[in-house]
Amino acid sequence: MLTQLRESLGEQAVVTDPAVLAERSHDRSGSPAVGAPLAVVRPRSTDQVSLVMRLAHAHDVPVVPQGALTGLAGGANAVPGAILLDLTAMDQILRIDPIDLAAVVQPGVITADLAAAAAEQDLFYAPDPASAAESTLGGNVATNAGGMRCVKYGVTRDAVRSLEVVLANGDVIRTSPPTVKAVGGLDLTSLLVGSEGTLGVITEITVGLLPAPGPVRGITAGFSSSKAALDAANQIMAGPHRPSTLEFMDEVVIGATLAYDPDAGLPTDAKAWLLVLTDARTAAADDIASYVDVVRRHGAMRVDVADDPDRVAELLRARRVLNPAMHALRGDSLNEDVAVPRGRLFDLLVRLAELSDQVGLPIGTAGHVGDGNLHPVICFDPDDPDQVRTAHRTHELVLGLANELGGTVTGEHGIGLEKLSAVDAELGPRLRGLQRGIKDVLDPTGVLNPGKKL
Amino acid sequence: MLTQLRESLGEQAVVTDPAVLAERSHDRSGSPAVGAPLAVVRPRSTDQVSLVMRLAHAHDVPVVPQGALTGLAGGANAVPGAILLDLTAMDQILRIDPIDLAAVVQPGVITADLAAAAAEQDLFYAPDPASAAESTLGGNVATNAGGMRCVKYGVTRDAVRSLEVVLANGDVIRTSPPTVKAVGGLDLTSLLVGSEGTLGVITEITVGLLPAPGPVRGITAGFSSSKAALDAANQIMAGPHRPSTLEFMDEVVIGATLAYDPDAGLPTDAKAWLLVLTDARTAAADDIASYVDVVRRHGAMRVDVADDPDRVAELLRARRVLNPAMHALRGDSLNEDVAVPRGRLFDLLVRLAELSDQVGLPIGTAGHVGDGNLHPVICFDPDDPDQVRTAHRTHELVLGLANELGGTVTGEHGIGLEKLSAVDAELGPRLRGLQRGIKDVLDPTGVLNPGKKL
Structure with a gap:
């Protein structure tokens, strides 16, 4: 099959160099490849993709479609004997x-x-x-x-x-x-x-x-409690000035961020933080004024307003270092991606704090509060086997918590390899059965990305 | 089965009165029922629906889910021996x-x-x-x-x-x-x-x-050509003042509407007409000013501005009588529901005018120009067998035209009974096969609304 692919797609489109295979075998989730792939194949047209699939189908060779491998759930990781179908060309x-x-x-x-x-x-x-x-x-x-x-x-x-x-x-x-x-x-x-x-x-x-929207402008605000920040976010969402971005950080994340980057522009005494941006092309000043009004009415302790790109970049700086900052706290971290109805976010934060106390590991939470989609991060010392075990157990508990609160174990990262058992619990056997039935209609022999998602 | 349903759902929830069956056997498409139904069943809970489906599935009795029967494609029409599952309770x-x-x-x-x-x-x-x-x-x-x-x-x-x-x-x-x-x-x-x-x-x-949005306000404008009206609509869509409604009428519809309702508020000499509304809660005056500016730059011959609900209702009056007005033109009409990429709308109108000339029947077109979704209406005399035949042939040609221009035979009304063959042509056998395969996964014995859509 590889010979035939080389003839049709060109020598350089079919790669079996072990270094390339290793590099293309996993995304950024930290999950390892399931097994060693057969080759990386790089089609340049729909016809070439069609040829790859015809041959793979005929030879029952699994195919893993891949892009830039920036995924966070292992969805593009290699499976044994697979063609890694690199579509970046x-x-x-x-x-x-x-x-x-x-x-x-x-x-x-x-x-x-x-x-x-x-x-x-x-x-x-x-x-x-x-x-x-x-x-x-x-x-x-x-x-x-x-x-x-x-x-x-x-x-x-x-x-x-x-x-x-x-x-x-x-x-x-x-x-x-x-x-x-x-x-x-x-x-x-x-x-x-x-x-x-x-x-x-x-x-x-x-x-x-x-x-095209207008230039991005907005505010950040520190609060004395998560409750106050969430209430402010909910009031902004209920009003006519829908933000283009509405992000939240809790106390643990604020602390970790300041430890990692003291110039991140966060108020040191805040228990929660909101970033509220607008990209309205008209009347953006009204949006900003409304955000300032709402956060002040919820007791914001510090409000920074940015109306030029440099200032906005400064406001975003703290949010952008979330992952390295949380990673640095204990040396490693597990990043969650839960979503709940927005009215349950406070319950989620309370339960996460209880869980953190209970397991003895820091859990910091930040993310897309306007969508109810937050990223709790469980921090642990990778050199401490107890902490590693506890962190993975805590990961399962966080997923269960999302379901218990009427939400989902993944708001935007996907299932990939990492959350297969959790999504079984979330969707239930009947829905999973329907999904597998639909898979069978489109891919009856199961050559496409086997062992992922479904 | 009906006895069992009467016992579980109550006597009045299972109706076999021929008058009720007749009334519940068709929607507003004008398509007749495919055959005589068995009964109308009116569940009041999910459990009752589940029971109906279990029994229908066991007895292989088709079930047609129904709402208010306002559909326009025959999707909820009766099929032979079916339970009409009336969910309005x-x-x-x-x-x-x-x-x-x-x-x-x-x-x-x-x-x-x-x-x-x-x-x-x-x-x-x-x-x-x-x-x-x-x-x-x-x-x-x-x-x-x-x-x-x-x-x-x-x-x-x-x-x-x-x-x-x-x-x-x-x-x-x-x-x-x-x-x-x-x-x-x-x-x-x-x-x-x-x-x-x-x-x-x-x-x-x-x-x-x-x-909640703001109050609805807006403008209407008459144009000396469809091209000018479409160009104005496209420019409005490309700008920052996205309207909440953007409707179009061509010359045939304007004429039919004025004949039906001389007070409809349409300019008698216009070849095309746009209705542009905004429901912005802030800066709506900027939206209106922008619409006025765009239509004037495209040579609008008459612009009416409405900024209170009564005036808006007057502006909408012409659009609301579309169907009776077109119906009245020759005594009957076939109402289409095509959508094309917005850049192809002018081609569509040109081709429809050619088609109208060719077949000798009026075709008037109005609808949701902002979505590329228009409703050409073919007018004919129901007492003239030649016109009836021609109208139905023209209907097929209009559907083919939508596909030829890269569009769809139905933008919002659906397939139901009326467009089964047209959608076969639009989607092709492979896609239709996949859809039927998915249907088989969810409804393996085919009891749900057989003969519709797929």
Whole structure:
């Protein structure tokens, strides 16, 4: 099969160099590969992807679709004997349509490159996952990536109009017409978004764009309690000045961040912190005034206002060092990605504090409070076997807590390898059975990303 | 089976009165029932729906889920020997949550009633199908209903967070957690939305709400050509003042409307007409000024501005009489529901005018120009067999035209019975096969709304 692929795709498109295989075998989750892959294959067209799938299907060789490997759940990790289907060479922005407010891209386009190309035409690609400078559109779609702008613009799924997909046997479909509205078929577009490479290989993506927003401006505020910060966030969400970003940090994260970066611009005595941004093109000053008013009415101890890009970058600095700061606290960390109905966030924080006391490990929580999607981080010393064990047990307890509060074990990172058992508990056997049944329809022999997600 | 249902659901919940059966056998599409139903069954709870499905599944009796029967594609029409599962008695708004910005409703809740209940708490249910005063949320979800506000707020799918669904065999599932973000499972919520009763019976709906918008204000403008009106609409869409409604009428519709209602407020000499509304809570005057500026720059011959509810109602009057006015033109009409990429709308109008000349029947086009979703109406004399035949042939040609221009045969009404062959052409055999495969996973014996959609 590899010989045939080399003949059709070219020598350099089929790589078996162990160093390359090792490098392409895992994402950023920290999960190891499930097993050694067969080869990395780098198609440059839909036809080439179709050929790979036809051969893999015929030879019953598993295929793991891959983008930039910035995922956080192991979804793109190697499985034994697999072709790692590296789609990063399919990196063309095929069309940006300023009338239809749409872009057509190949899956290997870097998210930030699409955003920049849209901006050149005074247009806006709204989804903004944290990895946007490196991640690919294909990976964003496969994981239904989130980020800090979802609170105003929704998730990646909300931007996707239509997909070209190569099915497990090599057949090529388009999930729907590229119109804004279309109710002719079942919504296969949404089904493929977030399917983590288990249902098909995404080879072309049509996304909707928006008119360019205004410059980002906003405020940060320190609070004397998490309750006050959450109440302020809820009041902002209930009002007419929907922020483009609404982020939260608790006391543990504030402390860890200040220890890691004393110039992060955080109030040292705060028990909680909010970042509230607007990108409104008109009347942004009204938005800012409203945010200042709300946080002050909730007893904000310190309010910083930023109305130029440099000041905004300063405000974002603290939020951007979340992961390294929490990692540094004990030497290692487990990063969660739970979401609950927004009205349950305070309960979540209370229960996490109790859990932290109970297990004796720091748990700091930050994230997208406007969506109810927070990232609790469990800190532990990797050289202490007790702490390592406790941290992994605590991880399971945090997932259970999310479900207990009516939420989900993953708001934006996905299942991949890491949360398979947790999602079984969350969705239940009947729903899992339906999902596997749907998988069987699209990939009857199970060559696509086996052992992930489903 | 009916005896058992009467015992469990009560005598009055199982109706076999021929007059009731006749009345519940068809929607507003004009399509007749496929055959005589067995009974109308009116459950009052999820458990009762589950019981109906268990029995129907065991006895291989088809079940047609029904709401208010305001559909326009025959999706809820009776099929031979079917239980017409009338869900209108499940009409409770279970919860409105002002923190989580969500509502939980039973499927029989009238759309306008949910909107009113939300408004009482200064909240907003955005989807607004034309039938909102009568249609049910269950029907809206089953058809993924559209309407005049989609241009700003999206379609019904965009409002749905989670569904409780009774499967064909009576099993009850929840498609996802009710959180704003959730990527644990495949997107079964979106799969069920728009599935027209073929995959499951929707028994509870969790929708997202928004903070209440401002009062509706806006403008109408008459143009000397469709091209000028479309160019103005496109420029409005590309700008920062996204309207909450953006509607178009062509010359044929303007003429028919003025003949039907001389006080409809339309300029008699206009070749095209736009209605542009905003519901912004802040800076709405800027929106209006921007719309006036854009339409004037595109040569608008007459601009009416409305900034109070009575004046807005007057502006909407012309749009609201579209169907009776077009119907009156020749005595009968076929109403289409095509959508194309917005950049192809002018081509669509040109081709429709050519088609009208060619077949000798008036075709007037109006609709949701901001979404690229227009409703061409083919007018004919029902007493002239030649015109009837020509009208139906023209209907097929209009659908083909939508596909030829990269669009869809149905933007918001659905497939039901009416467009089965057209959607086969649109989606192709492979996609149709996948959809039927998915149907088989959820409804292996095919009891749910057989012969519709798929």
